[in-house]
Amino acid sequence: MAQLTQLAVLLCLIAQGHTGSLKDRIIGGREAAPHSKPWMAYITYNNQAGERLVCGGFLVSRDFVMTAAHCAGRNTQVSLGLHSLDDKSAKNTFPVLVSNRHANYDSATHDSDIMLLKLKAKVHLNDAIQPIALPKKNKRVASGTVCNVAGWGQMGHGRVPRVLMEVNVTIVNNQRCQESIPVELSDAMMCAGQPGSSGDAAKGDSGAPLVCDGVAMGIVSFGNDSPPGVYTHIASFLPWIRKIMSG
CATH class of the missing domain: 2.40.10.10 (Trypsin-like serine proteases)
Structure with a gap:
């Protein structure tokens, strides 16, 4: 390429x-290279204005995805196992049970810009979905x-x-x-x-x-x-x- x-x-x-x-x-x-980074997550969520926004993230266990704290919002969903966004479907998109944003996050200084998303269910691991x-x-x-x-x-x-x-x-x-x-x-x-x-x-x-x-x-x-x-x-x-x- x-x-x-x-x-x-x-x-x-x-x-x-x-x-x-x-x-x-x-x-x-x-x-x-397709699926060379099987931990990658594609995250979508709604901000306070109701806009649908996108962030990246990464799988760290079968039910936790790590991302930035400033990506917190409502109706958060995580897609795993993607290479092309055309592959996104209901089968590889998972709802989030709890968004654990670090309590010390400061949007002005960017301190503690870390968040752990707990998925509603553990994902099935395969060649395209693996934690890092x-x-x-x-x-x-x-x-x-x-x-x-x-x-x-x-x-x-x-x-x-x-x-x-x-x-x-x-x-x-x-x-x-x-x-x-x-x-x-x-x-x-x-x-x-x-x-x-x-x-x-x-x-x-x-x-x-x-x-x-x-x-x-x-x-x-x-x-x-x-x-x-x-x-x-x-x-x-x-x-x-x-x-x-x-x-």
């Missing part, structure tokens, strides 16, 4: 009223590490891809990242996408995983018009994750 340019992984920050300099496209993306591993302890990914982010986010000029797209991004330390991010970064955030590079995640697939060596290390959260982008640092929330998933 030829390299594509100026494609987007959406951040659903629009749902929170964020506009202006927030980026709205994934840059330097390509089509992912989470970090086992609180540690940071080394700067310069190449990771991957994927989603069905909006492309440039309002176009929406029908298939799962992906892009490789390089981890940037928070000190360097802070130079181009207007809000203060906390230790519970991480950055990826070298300044001046052509690889980044952006608007419409907020909640998608930042995957490093097969492990979900971050969650697409927010950013500017160009790299780097900011991700929720999953390892910082391991006690909360264990508490929610243990019931």
Whole structure:
């Protein structure tokens, strides 16, 4: 598949009223191999105005999907096992029983931008639907590490891809990242996408995983018009994750 340019992984920050300099496209993306990322989830929900919006997410157990806290809404549904959005059906779309948004989430600072969706029933696992591993302890990914982010986010000029797209991004330390991010970064955030590079995640697939060596290390959260982008640092929330998933 030829390299594509100026494609987007959406951040659903629009749902929170964020506009202006927030980026709205994934840059330097390509089509992912079908079902090469069986943990990917396509999430739809209604915001307070009743609009139907989209976020990304990822399966972390048979009945839990992780995503960004700013993707919270009503009538949330999760589709799994997709490559093309044309594959979405009642058989692979699951209702959400409880949306567990982190109690410390702050829409202004983007702190604690993490949420666990408990599905009404456990899903049947197969080649197209598999959970992804989470970090086992609180540690940071080394700067310069190449990771991957994927989603069905909006492309440039309002176009929406029908298939799962992906892009490789390089981890940037928070000190360097802070130079181009207007809000203060906390230790519970991480950055990826070298300044001046052509690889980044952006608007419409907020909640998608930042995957490093097969492990979900971050969650697409927010950013500017160009790299780097900011991700929720999953390892910082391991006690909360264990508490929610243990019931």
